[in-house]
Amino acid sequence: MTQPTLALRGVSKHFGMTAALTTMTLELFPGEVHAIVGENGAGKSTMIKIMTGIHQPSTGQLEIDGTQTVLNGSKAARLRGVAAVYQEPMVFPDLDVTENIFISAEGLFLNRAAMRRAAQALIARVGMRLDVDRVASGLTLAEQQAVEIARALSQDVRVLIMDEPTASLSAHEATELRRIARSLADQGVSVVYISHRLEEVFELADRVSVIRDGRHISTKLIGQTDPQTLIAEMVGREVGNYFTKMPSTATDExxxxxxxxxxxxxxxxxxxxxxxxxxxxxxxxxxxxxxxxxxxxxxxxxxxxxxxxxxxxxxxxxxxxxxxxxxxxxxxxxxxxxxxxxxxxxxxxxxxxxxxxxxxxxxxxxxxxxxxxxxxxxxxxxxxxxxxxxxxxxxxxxxxxxxxxxxxxxxxxxxxxxxxxxxxxxxxxxxxxxxxxxxxxxxxxxxxxxxxxxxxxxxxxxxxxxxxxxxxxxxxxxxxxxxxxxxxxxxxxxxxx
Amino acid sequence: MIKRLQSWEGLLAAVLVVIFAFNALMTPEFLGIGNQINLFQLSIEKIIVALVMTLIIINAEIDLSVGSMMGLSACAFGYLFQNGIAPPVAIAVCLGIGVLGGAVNGWFITRVGLPSLVVTLATLIGFRGLARVMVEDRGIGDFPDWFDALGQKGLLGPIPFALIAFVLLFAVIYVVLERSGFGRKTYVIGSNRDVAEFAGIDTARHKMILFIASGAVSAFAGLLYAARVGAVRGDVALGFELDVITIVLLGGVSIFGGKGTLVGTLLSVLIVLNLRNGMALLNITGHIQTGVIGLLLIASVVVPRIRLTRAKAPKEASA
CATH class of the missing domain: 3.40.50.300 (P-loop containing nucleotide triphosphate hydrolases)
Incomplete structure (x- = not known):
């Protein structure tokens, strides 16, 4: 197998007394859509924040291309090609598409015409038809997400993390977004796809990992699992382990x-x-x-x-x-x-x-x-x-x-x-x-x-x-x-x- | 936090004692009853308004229009008086203007949902404009003797009416803030308005009451000014809002709301008055006095911050 683009090796993260992640292990390969599923609070957000340099692991390490790497902040992560797109796109509503894509471009004088052409190319690569001079506040959520993805592409993204990207999209927009995710993977990007919607996980992903209580539970090829198994793994623990149901006291009133x-x-x-x-x-x-x-x-x-x-x-x-x-x-x-x-x-x-x-x-x-x-x-x-x-x-x-x-x-x-x-x-x-x-x-x-x-x-x-x-x-x-x-x-x- | 507030007031009290002792040693006139009353008299309008401003800032709002409302009320009095309206009627109308002006502020802030900083900045300009329209460039004076006497002569022995009003208002607002449900809500809304809303508190009504009180008290203070000076002009109380806010902040009231006491404001009033008085007795010019007050204000913001970081540091180390 090829070398993983990004890997977590035994990563733990503690906040005070609470452990958000415990010896998490995950490998992301180029060209795959890797779905991650788990209950609310399973540790998905913490994991994303570690992969994008917002949090540092308490123990364990993060590897990029097989080398141990410290990502100091999201800018460092972006420079190494790791970027995340969230459910609520983070676009600047008053700027147009081009400006949004090149928001972190540096220099006193920017070549607007060149940026515009590059923005058009990036939007085309995402596979969207979109006027790059439109102001972001007028775009649909799906279009805003496309802008965010294009922004990531402009920085040569190699690992794109999509955190519940379709949660607030209509069915049609969600299909469009999944198509984009697939085409990016086909271009060699490692796509991390976090979703609560199991049907889209099965439609889109190549592999799926389950995490629960901050721990890695399983990673399987999508063909080797089914929704029932995934749900059982997500829910996992013996119910009643530390909560026992108290008898009902319901009356008739x-x-x-x-x-x-x-x-x-x-x-x-x-x-x-x-x-x-x-x-x-x-x-x-x-x-x-x-x-x-x-x-x-x-x-x-x-x-x-x-x-x-x-x-x-x-x-x-x-x-x-x-x-x-x-x-x-x-x-x-x-x-x-x-x-x-x-x-x-x-x-x-x-x-x-x-x-x-x-x-x-x-x-x-x-x-x-x-x-x-x-x-x-x-x-x-x-x-x-x-x-x-x-x-x-x-x-x-x-x-x-x-x-x-x-x-x-x-x-x-x-x-x-x-x-x-x-x-x-x-x-x-x-x-x-x-x-x-x-x-x-x-x-x-x-x-x-x-x-x-x-x-x-x-x-x-x-x-x-x-x-x-x-x-x-x-x-x-x-x-x-x-x-x-x-x-x-x-x-x-x-x-x- | 309560302890920290108390110790902040302790610090203010200590500063006050030092200033007081220094003044008394440097200038024998300082301790005279005449000087002490005079010291209040010269700034009485501002310190009366500072009492209500304390409530407003604890509530996490601001009222920049108080100086202009003082001016508007004073000029309206002059205008009405000049047009032959009986002074008692004119006084009532001016207080009504205060209530109305406060309600306008409150309406825009609570019903339209605009920030009080913006609304009262607008009315700061608007009220002042009205005052100038009424009085134009003239000075209006020759008020009845009884009116001027209220502002200038002692009412109870050597103690003038305005000082008595200040003491009474202080007592009322102290009880409201420290003991009443209204005062409790003032803190809670200032600390976290959403929490107050979810607890069933009508925060809009509360803020409306505060801004009406602020307008009415400012109008009252404007009348005191007219009586004390014996004449009004369009620039009466110009820029007073900044002095008022300075006093309140110096007294330890947090500009972010939810924190501060009326005693802190009182100590701050005494510090500012005595400091200015002491410097005046030493022939230090007004500009330098203002500079010193500015430095004090910066210190009042910086000192608690240093103490806070000191208090926090060991905790973070152990976490």
Whole structure:
């Protein structure tokens, strides 16, 4: 076999205490389309960042043409012929195609005419018909990606990494993009193709590698594997290894009934019932639009279709304040941006959604009651902090997550929507958070838990709603659900029921 | 962070004590009650506006239009007075202009979604323009004696009305910021507006209230200026916004929002006033005084940064 263009040899990457990659090994050969598949959080992004010089391996090495190489930053990577194209193209909207392609051209005086001709040649090589004088903001996503690919080609790309390039493209554009990827490989480029869509992996790739939990699981020729095997490898671990499903506490009382809920251009036709005492898990991949469903129920996104019945009456919720007043809590997946004011004290964050509880008639805060509440949750949720007056940003991710839960539990909601309840926190804290949510529903609440972590979906969900690209694929009973089944629905291998 | 803020205020207090002691030693007149009151009187309009500006900046916004609003209010008073409107009515109209002007700022910022920097820069120009249209190049004066007395004479013994107003406003805003739900929301919105939105807080309404308060207090301060000087011109309070913002930032309020206290602003007011006063008593010219204040402002930004890096360094080493 020829020498690999680029290879990872036993590469590990640690961020603080978390291992994002562990002894990863991968070889990319000239002329192949190499697909990489894995669950969200499997370590794909970290791997790309190491290959493009954004991160440095903690241990292990990266080889280019068989020689150990250190890539210091993405510019160094580009000079060695490694470039990446992402789902959201990074073009400069106000510049035209030529300028975008030669964005990193240096020199005080640029030869515009020569650049234009070169841009035309590159666009032709990509196989697109495109006027090089058009301004990038007017281009379709697929055209913008073509511009990005042409930019990479202008720098003699030898390894082109395409990270979910078709995730936001229409079917027709996606076909076009796959054709480009194939033709580049035919010209000798190593194409790394990362995708959640297994059907396109099988259509396009020569070889496919599975990674899981930051480890390399398998690399096979595409003819030697099949979707079922890939899904099994992606899901992998013995389900229930560290999450055991707690018995359902569902009652017969329907708290929330959603019929045909939709938001134009985002998701449509979502229907489910949620009973008191029940946990409904929402599974799916990134881009399945599960968070948008939650935002529509929480009043932060305006629904354009469907009916929602809540506590037996039609529900019209137009703002988060109304949702909170109705007893609906939403624990965001994004602690930093939407969940917590990191610079402010734990106590302030905990009382944020329920400040009214602590206000005197004159609008002054009863600090004593507020402190008592915060100390109470600190004890009950086992939040490890020296003091409730320290900024919440000083805590570990798991403890931040608990502060966020405390903030919402304190309003004693009827419906608790939790988005990615355990993202980025350690296993021990995960189990604690799961127990908290289960205890909440056991006392008569209902929970909607959005999670991209399959073991978590299976451990939490009394029933499991699977979404894919804004559509509801199925609602599975816990006992009938398997990781493989959920993954097949989430990746579109199996149609909607 | 709370501790760090407290220690920042501690530092300000220490600086203040040093300036105070130095002034007292250098010039015996400094400690006289007359000098102390006079020191406040000369900048009273700015320091009143600085109290509301503290809230605005903690809220991660800025109001550049305060100086022009002071000018507009003062000129509107002069214009109305000259046209035979009874002064109490004119005062009410001027305060109304302040509320309206603040609401205009608030509307563009919260409903149209423009940055406050841009909106209030525009109204800085607009309000000033209106003031100049009303008064043109004349000076308007000869206000009733009771009006001038409010600005110039002691109301409670030697203490003038404006100083009493400052103390009362300080007390109210202190309680609001430190103890009330509104104050808490001011910090939270300034720290992270999205988090506040998701917690059901009406951030647009909150900001609207703040900008209306800023406009009203600025208009009030403009009237105080008219009373103290006894005449108005189109350039009343020109450029005051920068002095006001300087005082607030020097007091440890973060320009990025979410951080700062009213006590910090008060200490900063006292430092600036005493420093200027001390330098004046030593016959140091106004230009040099301004330069020294500028250096102080830079120091106020640099010093916490140095302390922050020092505090961070050992943690990063252990990670």
């Amino acid at each position: 329907v708290l929330l009934s959603v019929q045909g809920l939709g938001v134009d251009g985002v998701f449509d036709d979502i229907s489910f019932d949620l009973r008191r005492g029940e946990v409904l898990a929402m599974a799916g991949l990134i881009g399945a639009r599960r968070t948008d469903v939650a935002l529509a129920l929480f009043g932060m996104l305006k629904a354009t279709a469907g009916r929602v019945t809540y506590k037996g009456a039609p529900m019209q919720i137009g703002s988060s304040a109304e949702a909170i007043a109705a007893g609906i809590a939403y624990v965001s997946e994004d602690r930093r941006k939407l969940g917590l004011a990191m610079a402010l004290p734990i106590r302030w964050n905990m009382s944020l959604a329920t400040l009214r509880q602590f206000l005197s008639p004159r609008g002054l805060i009863d600090t004593r009651a507020e402190t008592a509440m915060a100390e109470d949750y600190r004890r009950k949720l086992n939040i490890r902090t020296p003091d409730i007056e320290v900024p919440v940003g000083m805590l570990s991710g798991g403890n931040q997550q608990k502060v966020m839960l405390a903030k919402w539990l304190n309003m004693q909601p009827d419906l608790l929507i939790v988005d990615e309840p355990t993202r980025g926190i350690d296993v021990g804290a995960k189990a604690e958070v799961h127990a908290l949510i289960r205890a909440f529903v056991a006392q008569g609440g209902a929970a909607l838990v959005i999670s991209s972590d399959l073991p978590e979906v299976l451990a939490m969900g009394d029933r499991i709603l699977v979404m894919r690209e804004g559509r509801q694929m199925a609602i599975l009973d816990h006992d009938a659900a398997t990781s493989e089944g959920i993954m097949a629905l989430a990746t579109g291998q199996k149609g909607a029921a």
